[in-house]
Amino acid sequence: MALVISAIVTFWVGYLIYKKFKPQPVLFMGGMVLMYLAVILGYGQILGAKATTGCSFFDAFEFIRRTMSSNAAKLGLNIMSVGAFARYMDKIGASRSLVRLTIKPLLALKSPYLVLAGTWITGMLIGLCINSASGLAMLLMVTMFPILIGLGVSRLSATAAVATTLCFDWSPSDTGTIYSAEMAGVDPVIYWSHYQVPIVALAFVVVGALHYFTQKYMDKKEGHIVQPMEVEKVQDESDNAPLWYAILPVIPLSLILSFSSLWITSIKMNIVMAMFIGLFVGVCCEFIRWRDGKKVFDDIQTFFDGLGMQMANVITLIVAGQTFAQGLISMGAISTLIDGSKDLGFPPMAMMLVMVAIISMSAIVMGSGNAPFFAFASLTPAVAAHSGLHPVLMLLPMHFAASIMRNCSPITAVIVVSSGMGGVSSFDLVKRTAIPMAGAMLCNVGMTFFYYYTNW
Secondary structure: OHHHHHHHHHHHHHHHHHOOOOHHHHHHHHHHHHHHHHHHOOOOOOOOOOOOOOOHHHHHHHHHHHHHHHHHHOHHHHHHHHHHHHHHHHHHOHHHHHHHHHHHHHHOOOOHHHHHHHHHHHHHHHOOOOOOHHHHHHHHHHHHHHHHHHHOOOHHHHHHHHHOOOOOOOOOOOHHHHHHHHHHOOOHHHHHHHHHHHHHHHHHHHHHHHHHHHHHHHHHHOOOOOOOOOOOOOOOHHHHOOHHHHHOOOHHHHHHHHOOOOOOOOOOOOHHHHHHHHHHHHHHHHHHHHOOHHHHHHHHHHHHHHHHHHHHHHHHHHHHHHHHHHHHHHHOHHHHHHHHHHOOOOOHHHHHHHHHHHHHHHHHHHOOOHHHHHHHHOOHHHHHHHHOOOOHHHHHHHHHHHHHHHHHOOOOHHHHHHHHHHOOOHHHHHHHHHHHHHHHHHHHHHHHHHHHHHOO
């Protein structure tokens, strides 16, 4: 019954959002309805014994408070600082300078969608150093997004390429990779090099090609005309920024990559620090350019306004999605699916497909890749042993399925962040990511079958 109720509420939430209701209040309401039903019907509690307020009615609000507080201090601060930095770079013309500097050589390729596919592949490679999908997407939205727009692709296409740049959590330092290897009893380096790398190498070709053809077709279908930016045309003072301003949007990404395991490890750097350092450098450059303190200080307000806009439009949607996910957890809907699958008696690879399907659905509905994977990964060795399957061949596709399918959820952080910075709807965005992510899933499952039948 818990599964049926959860399905009904989920359908209701999806229907209201489809009807253009504001997603935040709809998700908050759906999550709270599920939480209260879980308590009333005895399926579970909203908060644990140590976290409860002592009143189930208040517990739902306490969960929202805790989630809002946690997100505002961690992921939320990252999102707000990157979004604000992007607005400031646009205000002072630095984003435009970056486009002007790069657009001519890229136009020589005579294929903006080839550059788009290349952006996705480049982002996947950078993802070896930056393990956060939303963090990487934010950095690329500051650097690569304006270049793609300048080449003439639509905002939806450019955002889709950037948002999916870490659809495989394949870094050797990724917590999911380390945990999967540990649960499977395999050395993390072997797990990465022998199992993950071949899948991602195949995906470079498949997903890159699907992005090229999908975004090009969808742009044409929606009437978008590819019109590269006219570099010589100056519309306002921000367009007339010095060409060397092109380095300003790249400063945060350069700092994060430089002060990482890739190069300098003695100095610690994070996204928020990098953004404020980038802001400081930008302000100094503006003083040199204008010699007008009042104008420079007035322009900094654009950064502060950007902080508030990200909080209002992006953070609230993430918290609303997590509230809805907590409702599903309280109802026990996901655990019911897992427990039911154990006793179906499927052959080994069929059982793998069942687990991948469950975790994929969970990632879409819950708006998270890590949450469902870490919740179910501990059960996987037992399920694999019951099916006669090596744990790697169940953990690997489940891990990748979770990271792939979060890019098909309109309420997951990376999609919400990217769509917010790109000025597009997260629900329209997942329509653009669905086909490339289907290709990624085929690579994931197909290569797992290959490993199984070749006993690799």
